[in-house]
Amino acid sequence: MRIKVGFISIEDIILPVGFNKYIQALIYNLFSNSLRRFVHEEGFRSKRKFSLFCFSSILEKGQYFKRMKVFNFGKNISFYISSPVTKLMENLVLNLLNGDKYFLGENDIYLSSVEVVYKEIAKDILKVNALTPIEVHQTYKENGRNKTKYFAPFEREFSKLINLNLKSKWEAFYKENLDRDIEIISLGNMNKSVVYYGFGDKKYVVEGWKGKFLLKGEPSVLAFAYDAGLGSKNSQGFGFIE
Structure with missing residues (x-):
């Protein structure tokens, strides 16, 4: 299952180099407490532990300020989240729709859109x-x-x-x-x-x-x-x- 999420902010969204960690933290915080604990601490196990979700970087191109080592993405951002575990994605979407304000690093952001992206893979x-x-x-x-x-x-x-x-x-x-x-x-x-x-x-x-x-x-x-x-x-x- 895959979704595309969009967020809006009153102020410009400023993120430092290495900001993928902030996106990861945002996603973890969208899970319910019990599911977040399971994914982070126990996970899905074989020889290794897997969280079994993936995400894209921010789709909009940010302006990079070399001296401060930060990106300015303006007031709107979007990215994809994907997982083969339907339960994870359904829990995430439910909490997204029921929430109000979210945090991406030091930025206050608000949900502007969520879209389920369906792709049928029937060929080899x-x-x-x-x-x-x-x-x-x-x-x-x-x-x-x-x-x-x-x-x-x-x-x-x-x-x-x-x-x-x-x-x-x-x-x-x-x-x-x-x-x-x-x-x-x-x-x-x-x-x-x-x-x-x-x-x-x-x-x-x-x-x-x-x-x-x-x-x-x-x-x-x-x-x-x-x-x-x-x-x-x-x-x-x-x-x-x-």
């Missing part, structure tokens, strides 16, 4: 655009220190790790193994994105890739990937495809 081929960077990585030690290796679409590990991640998410949700891969084909130019996530001492850099891809696989698996997101860190705003 799906052309998508990564609205946020698709991120897959491996960690290793070098001279006693943890290192992270990010992979690009032209590397074999990119598709391999996306499929391993997708199978883990499938198992966490359906409680059964997924024994089928999807094929991931890069279309045209790929754009590498270096994204800052978080703030202060907890800020870190994530590398990922945006661009158009052709996905091939069983329709049910493609639909799950479409709602859950591709790659890692989906609940932090990575791997959202349209």
